[in-house]
Amino acid sequence: MQTISAAVELRSVLAEHRNAGRRIGLVPTMGNLHAGHRSLIDIALGQADVVVATVFVNPTQFGPNEDFARYPRTGADDEAMLERAGCHIVFMPTVQTMYPFGSEHGIRIHVPSLAHLLEGAVRPGHFDGVATVVAKLFNLVGPDIAVFGRKDYQQLLVVRALVADLCLAITIIDAPIVRAPNGLALSSRNQYLDDEQRARAGVIHEVLEEMRDRIGGSDEPLSTIEIEAAQRLVHAGLQPDYVTLRRAADLGDPHSGHRHDLVGLIAARLGSVRLIDNLLMPR
Numbered sequence: 001m002q003t004i005s006a007a008v009e010l011r012s013v014l015a016e017h018r019n020a021g022r023r024i025g026l027v028p029t030m031g032n033l034h035a036g037h038r039s040l041i042d043i044a045l046g047q048a049d050v051v052v053a054t055v056f057v058n059p060t061q062f063g064p065n066e067d068f069a070r071y072p073r074t075g076a077d078d079e080a081m082l083e084r085a086g087c088h089i090v091f092m093p094t095v096q097t098m099y100p101f102g103s104e105h106g107i108r109i110h111v112p113s114l115a116h117l118l119e120g121a122v123r124p125g126h127f128d129g130v131a132t133v134v135a136k137l138f139n140l141v142g143p144d145i146a147v148f149g150r151k152d153y154q155q156l157l158v159v160r161a162l163v164a165d166l167c168l169a170i171t172i173i174d175a176p177i178v179r180a181p182n183g184l185a186l187s188s189r190n191q192y193l194d195d196e197q198r199a200r201a202g203v204i205h206e207v208l209e210e211m212r213d214r215i216g217g218s219d220e221p222l223s224t225i226e227i228e229a230a231q232r233l234v235h236a237g238l239q240p241d242y243v244t245l246r247r248a249a250d251l252g253d254p255h256s257g258h259r260h261d262l263v264g265l266i267a268a269r270l271g272s273v274r275l276i277d278n279l280l281m282p283r
């Protein structure tokens with residue numbers, strides 16, 4: 001595995017692979033890697049000849065009250081994990097490389113249909129930062145495919161919109177959520193939960209499954225299902241930011257009677273840790 005931090009070196013290494021006709025796969029990350037990231041690498045290895053993982057803690061997707069400086073940076077462990085996973089290249093750029101005019105002053109990409117909803121409402125500017133850094137990574141790597149986890153469902157839709165609207169020839173592959181045995185979606189934030197909280201957090205996935213079952217098995221209004229799901233989380237000691245059923249394609253409000261191709265999305269706090277999860281509800 002090659003570790004590269006300079007853009008010019010990355011471009012020249014990838015040009016050789018491209019000239020040799022190899023398909024390039026990209027897995028963007030912010031590091032602090034866990035088994036969920038490992039699954040993204042495995043999927044990329046199945047679809048591309050050369051897999052590039054990027055490890056970059058992106059300042060522009062953090063709000064003023066979110067601690068960019070304290071985000072865990074575990075570069076050596078990340079490199080070891082990526083090497084074990086069979087990744088070919090890890091790109092670990094500096095902030096100066098990614099934001100030559102400074103992270104506050106450069107271009108921003110805004111995806112207007114999605115940026116203000118749900119996570120974007122709670123974290124203003126977050127998706128502008130995500131769309132901007134992902135566009136830059138696409139330009140630097142020039143991948144044929146890129147893999148994103150379904151866990152960050154809204155981010156996945158933002159990236160798909162970015163690719164469609166900028167006419168990029170990149171296939172976006174979404175990876176299923178990797179879960180702990182109690183259903184808790186794997187996330188870097190889980191390390192801040194104690195054992196008791198980690199066990200309790202399994203309720204989020206249970207609630208999503210109950211929502212799916214109620215949609216399929218009854219004519220109850222979706223709003224009743226949402227309200228009772230939120231109450232169940234509160235009873236379990238969580239503080240929900242949102243519990244909602246949306247159209248899976250664009251996160252719009254479902255029309256009345258529309259009970260298929262939905263996604264259930266939850267964001268809830270457990271102590272000081274904010275957790276997000278979702279479940280596709282096709283039928």
Ligand code: PAF
Nearest residue numbers: 028029030058130133152
């Ligand atoms: O999902 C993440 O880790 C980040 O949002 C991403 C896509 C790497 C952009 O910084």
